[in-house]
Amino acid sequence: MARGKDIDGSMSVPTFYGKELRWKREEAGLSLEAFLEGIFYGKTFLSDIERGERRMPLDLARHADRVLGTDGFFERHCEDVRKARRGPHAAYFEKVLEAEKHAECIEEWSAMAIPGLLQTGPYARVLVESAHPAALDDWVEEKVTGRLARARLFEDNHSTPEYWAILHESLLTDPILPPLEMAEQLDRIVELTERRRITPQIVPRTGRPYPLMAASIKVMTFPDAPPLLYIEASYSGDTIDDPALVQQYRKAYDRLRAAALSPAASLDMIRAAAEDYRNGKQRDRLE
Structure with a gap:
């Protein structure tokens, strides 16, 4: 399958995380729809995560590790991405x-x-x-x-x-x-x-x-x-x-x-x- 537009993973922790997710998904030959089969999230939601614009829910991170065989990588780093987003809010x-x-x-x-x-x-x-x-x-x-x-x-x-x-x-x-x-x-x-x-x-x-x-x-x-x-x-x-x-x-x-x-x-x-x-x-x- 054709690869999507490149993401600059150096911009932030969320974009690095999202770029890795897209790379693994495309390396596995999965479209957004195919990747999401069996879990209730839309492809726009997933695309936003891959661009570093949205956080990865824990259940979706576990789904990614199962589908992509990434040995818990995305689940382990969910918290890192959340901390990196921290601004003036609690x-x-x-x-x-x-x-x-x-x-x-x-x-x-x-x-x-x-x-x-x-x-x-x-x-x-x-x-x-x-x-x-x-x-x-x-x-x-x-x-x-x-x-x-x-x-x-x-x-x-x-x-x-x-x-x-x-x-x-x-x-x-x-x-x-x-x-x-x-x-x-x-x-x-x-x-x-x-x-x-x-x-x-x-x-x-x-x-x-x-x-x-x-x-x-x-x-x-x-x-x-x-x-x-x-x-x-x-x-x-x-x-x-x-x-x-x-x-x-x-x-x-x-x-x-x-x-x-x-x-x-x-x-x-x-x-x-x-x-x-x-x-x-x-x-x-x-x-």
Whole structure:
């Protein structure tokens, strides 16, 4: 079979790893489709790995070693590639960071903080500083810049994922910023909604129980790979790909969506809250 366009393996650890994978696959005379037979990943997914643009999942690395007879090489070096990708984000978040860029749909629920993809600089900064009170200013700014850079996926008309954000009403009524900065944060959500980049829903403060009360989650689905679930706490996060567990959380998310206000009513509530902050008329949070 014809060999693909050459990859410069000297650019980074991921490109070296990907180039080796392509070399072994082509040396075995396998097309992308033939290599992937028996495992649920698409050829675009595999091609991205070979170009160093996507991480190799452990199950696919083990599949590569079986199919190519590489004696565990790709499984052993999965972790090396992951470490090489490390930037300003926490190590446990890096799989999510990459997955966001390739997701077909992202569904997020948060009761404690506005999700990172929707945050403004001041909002991100106060969260980073509250979690790391002794951190130096340069370190904080690196974290904030990295978080804001994730939102670039909303600026690409051709690859923007469908993004659904369910938020608790307390995120509108219990400010963590001065009024004008809170208004700017809510305006950001309104602007993304009006540009049809996101769909927000608000779970109202009713005093009644609702699904996923004890969790903040992100579910990501892809055209060429199984779905991923991400659950986060203050200093840790867990990425889950077990199909049964992912499905259980997705069902709970659908029930939560049904308990929330409609997108139109939610947008009206966000607009009104932003206007209240601008005009110094913040609502009593006990209303």
